[in-house]
């Protein structure tokens with residue numbers, strides 16, 4: 001029997017999760033890899049793809065707002081917890097496809113999935129062994145040295161909360177200049193370079209904090225490779241796919257052609 005790999009796209013609001021879900025799906029379909037998309041955002045509007053499994057079939061943000069007289073933020077929190085109550089149905093629905101890959105597009109705001117118990121519960125319930133996180137660092141927040149450190153901290157937080165293999169992605173890399181891209185790549189690979197870049201920033205409490213945080217990050221040994229992706233020409237998708245294959249199949253490819 002087939003056993004699916006669950007790939008969770010996680011990142012701050014607007015970091016490109018839904019877009020990358022779509023890019024990945026199209027790339028995989030071109031290569032005849034069986035893939036299913038799952039939308040976990042009950043408030044999603046205008047998704048760039050048609051999800052195969054959609055939390056909006058069970059939970060509607062609008063209905064929760066009306067029923068419980070909540071604003072959009074309160075309703076999002078209520079929905080995040082309610083998703084966990086529907087996990088069993090979601091699992092059945094995913095299993096009915098008998099697929100190889102399940103692309104999980106998580107709710108807009110990262111904290112709804114990462115910091116609340118429901119997110120961890122969903123990952124564990126669906127498949128504790130064959131789940132991997134694609135963490136999206138937003139290009140706009142990662143292009144200064146201290147911004148990069150704060151994004152790394154969120155990535156580590158995600159890893160700490162969900163405790164699954166994790167690939168770090170630099171999303172919307174097509175929007176960075178060549179110089180910015182080189183900086184970010186260097187910082188991700190050479191902690192010393194990042195340290196240097198921070199010490200060149202204006203002296204401030206923020207800079208001091210960045211230096212302290214950087215030491216913690218290094219203590220975790222989390223200076224892993226950052227894979228740039230962009231929505232044109234499937235930029236970076238093959239590299240991410242290869243990482244996943246290495247993690248679960250020892251490099252054996254599921255592609256049929």
Ligand SMILES: Nc1nc2c(ncn2[C@@H]2O[C@H](COP(=O)(O)OP(=O)(O)O)[C@@H](O)[C@H]2O)c(=O)[nH]1
Nearest residue numbers: 013014015016017018019108172175229230231
């Ligand atoms: N240039 C560029 N824009 C992107 C890319 N990925 C997403 N976007 C844009 O960024 C915005 C937010 O993307 P979305 O996928 O909805 O983010 P999400 O909130 O994380 O799901 C949209 O306007 C996308 O068109 C990318 O790789 N390159």
Ligand SMILES: [Mg+2]
Nearest residue numbers: 017018041108
């Ligand atoms: Mg989205």
